[in-house]
Amino acid sequence: MTHTTPAHQAPIDPAELARDPYAVYAQLREAGPVHRITGTDGLPAWLVTRYDDVRETLADPRLSLDKRNASAGGYRGMSLPPALDANLLNMDPPDHTRIRRLVSRAFTPRQIEQLREPIQRTADQLLDAIAAAERADLIASYAAPLPITVICDLLGVAPADRLDFRSWTDALFAPDPTRPSQAKEGVGNLLLFLTRLITDKRTAPADDLLSALIAVRDEEDRLSEDELTSLAFLILVAGYENTVHLIGNAVLTLLRHPDQLAELRAVPTRLSAVVEELARYDGPMPLAIRRFPTEDVTISGVAIPAGETVLLSLAAAHRDPQRFTDPDRFDIDRDATGHLALGHGIHYCLGAPLARMETEIALSALFERFPGMALDVSPGELRWRPSMRSRGLLTLPVRTGTTKEASTDR
Template sequence: MVTTTPSQSPFVDPAELVADPYSAYSRLREAGPVHRITGTDGLPAWVVTRYDDVRQALADPRLSLDKRNAAPGGYHGLALPPALDANLLNMDPPDHTRIRRLVSRAFTPRHIARLRGPIRETADSLLDAIEPYGHADLIASYAAPLPITVICDLLGVAPHDRHDFRSWTDALVAPDPAQPHRAKESVRSMLAFFTRLIADKHASPADDLLSSLIAVRDDADRLSEDELMSLAFLILVAGYENTVHLIGNSTLALLSHPDQLSAVRADPGRLGGAVEELARYDGPVPLAIRRFPTEDITIGGVGIPAGETVLLSLAAAHRDPHRFTEPDRLDIGRDATGHLALGHGIHYCLGAPLARMETEVALAALLDRFPDLALDVAPDVLRWRPSMRSRGLLGLPVRF
């Protein structure tokens, strides 16, 4: 039996977790390690706020990603067809172990390393297009199209087929309550697209990740068609969604901290370390993907019943003063090793090397091109995606 109860939680309006997440999570973290809150979906959840607890929970095998372990009547996410739902974000061992092993055989450092040159070429081409105007929305014209191009190159999607990806992923990750049909339409569109794409790769394999995933073997084991399609779907959505926001959030953070921007410009070799600090300071994922205890558990001295929804707050953990000195301060000289923006444990992001490299190249190209880059609006008028699980700008007007 679970007997431990949480301390009295401060009231947090779910909307505040979108508008001002760091202040909201700071109040929760200071009040206690674990709190029962109501999410923006109207459902209750347990949110874990302190670094040590979050890191330990990310690797706790009793916290399941499998939605079948959710309590009846509790969590209900977007309903995906089996052909898109059989992905690593919904799996526990042994299925997760098997698929991760197969994917790792295809998702090799060679696939990633060969993309550095093309990423820089794409970045430079996008900057060529906006340079004559002297101003731009960096999300629409740079941070968003760059990851889409990279992921399509990685998967082997022909240029003439690169359509609607941004609208599809936007509709899934941050659905518009006024247009509930858009998410379902996007699911149907993506299912049809990947069905056709995988059939084409079966017929005419090429030197790309999707062809490698089709061909990968481990003795007699291989990926099923549903697993292939779900992986392609996950790579597209996660590879686009997280990277566009990491690039956008990082650019805003540097423009808002002139001393840190000057430090990067003075020594471009520091940019790799700066990306780690930028991911800690304002990463694209405030909350790790929901988890469900397979048994009654205790986190931070608080008992949580089996099957209830647990949210691990990376945003709160990254501003925990017991782990990071002056955590609300951006410091590109900080050793940000140990940040959790790309996960921890068996669910550590498989695409982490690509996300790091892509962000580093994107920032380097941007800062090289525009030495006088500056915000073109007051920071307080910038709008953020209306989601407590995804932190990203809807637009980033700049001048140069």
Template sequence: MSETTSPATGGIVPAALFDDPYAVYGRLREEGPVHRITGTDGLPAWLVTRYDDVRQALGDRRLSLDKRHAPPGGYRGMALPPALDANLLNMDPPDHTRIRRLVSRAFIPRHIEELCEPVRRTAELFLDACAGEEEFDLIAAYAAPLPITVICDLLRIPGDNRYDFRAWTDALMAPDPTRPARARDAVGRLLAFFTGLIADRRRHPGDDLLSALVAVRDEEDRLSEDELMSLAFLILVAGYENAVHLIGNAVAALLAHPAQLAALRADPALLDGAVEELARYDGPMPLAVRRFPVEDVAIGGVTVPAGETVLLSLAAAHRDPRRFPEPDRLDLTRDATGHLALGHGIHYCLGAPLARMETSVALTALFDRFPDLTLACPPQDLRHRASMRSRGLVTLPVRPGSQQPAL
């Protein structure tokens, strides 16, 4: 066991933990597999850092996501009202199994394949808007609006609300400690938004996923009202957050490694494996959702007492040389299967096939249109959001160079 004062002591997190979590978590990984730390909120937790231990813990049913098992006054993660909090990220079986089954059909490979062409057309529209620019922010112009559009189309959310949603989500996922009212305001607006959206769908049902979930609630009584609203919220948040950072981080990594990008452009057959390696190399989540042991659990030779908080460092696991040789090197020919960027076990990301498809389409469309795309600043000048919950760039300034016409 290691008693560690984290870089977050006192709730102040240095920029290094956001801009390069791999160095910070990597140092802890090599010092020991499990550390007793003080979190960003000043509360204690157990940090797990090595790949084998993290992977095993992700699938361990004794590590609960249910906040009822959280330590009194301890770390619980994001604070949300019950109408947004009754979601899959806070549930264990059998409730988790029941609710996941209700939406899993929307994300089966056949349905995702049917979305591929509409997503490509949407990507082309956003790239059209960038054509002719000498420089643009790839996050604001492309990586963020593309996933928002896709998931909002899936739920049939009117276009006028889509960019408000992005601002609200950013306020939740990267809260500003100097402006706590901003996050509270975002929660209130999200609650009002989903309340109105569900009421509208009850009045005007359609053939979309949200209408189907409303029918499950009203006609079959297989969801509570809080579960219905929380599920809609989670689909929208997860559908945006994972994809935008997969795309943004992937483009940044490729532009910082031009030889790897050239290899991908020379051999498009590398694309599927490249998406896996890019997710491993710089994935959208440095930490998995917090867990609470329902009994004493041995992890990495350390006994973690029941009723405490466990944090699983995906950032450390993905750079563990015990699992991935030369882990700090981006290698698009690497077999990166087994990475944990989209989870593992029963809590494996429901929207993983959609996120993978969006990333593949986004990268292909982007580099086909702008084959000479380059960073508009040195890679070390790129800044990441001040968030422990997700890893994403604030901006990604790029220069398109020569441009190919749209197909």
């Protein structure tokens, strides 16, 4: 039986979401499984809030990622040139299947395991620099440079070319509201950067993922030029941005739960399972990538017309008491299997094993080096990205727990 269309909700306040998205989504989840909302972009959308519905919809082939299936005058989203827009986050099979198969060769368990030593080495070098000070911003000095180093090494980006990358991605995902042209400038800079990088790799290929993808494009003609550039863009941005937030949020969660951090440090072999709980408890993506029904669909009794924008709330699903007991509590003993932070179905994150490894290494190295680390501000003073689609700290000020006297004693 189909329910009456829910009443249209007031626009969602980005500042309220940044302060506490889980309280906002809890109210919506308790009020009903599907809501007609006004997004932060001012456009209407359907928000799905409960775990079972979100999981099922993530894998429903009737809900497309291809923006061409959006209703006229509806979803606008991020404005990208074709050379960056032909990526996996905008594709359905068969193109999605073809391109995912090509890039998956770089993310096999064997390939990922080969990155463990360089990731550990990079983490140790970053922590060496932090150890010289009693205070640090862990986003700028650790959570951000670690994944950008890893993903740039994977793609074959020279160290000198990495300096401006974070400012470009910040301009793209968290533009300064007083500078309306900033996002467009960030897109333009990224496109120029990737175009030059691909040209350089064609001239001098190396043993890296981008050179391998260029060979596929040029020798087998299985990638269009736009697909090649867009794929490089997606790997850089997704492999960097989401991992920054995953690491940053995880560090904050553990610092705010010192008793559980102490338990984890006593038995570090538990870390792999704890990373799953960290991803559930405060993951980097409150919403999955938007979907567009290719036909009229019904979700939990609510009829949604073809072409309208559907938003799947991972944040609401992960705090659904019907799926997770006492879901608002962080619990290192919880079996968080089945969380959706890295997706579900054919769009499950290709880089999930790499993101897990980076996070495990980052946390293990950090708390081994600085067992006395603590927040340097109250939780209410922390600044979050004002975004409905990403959950990440702008800064994470900490005291390292080391002093000059302590260093001398050692």
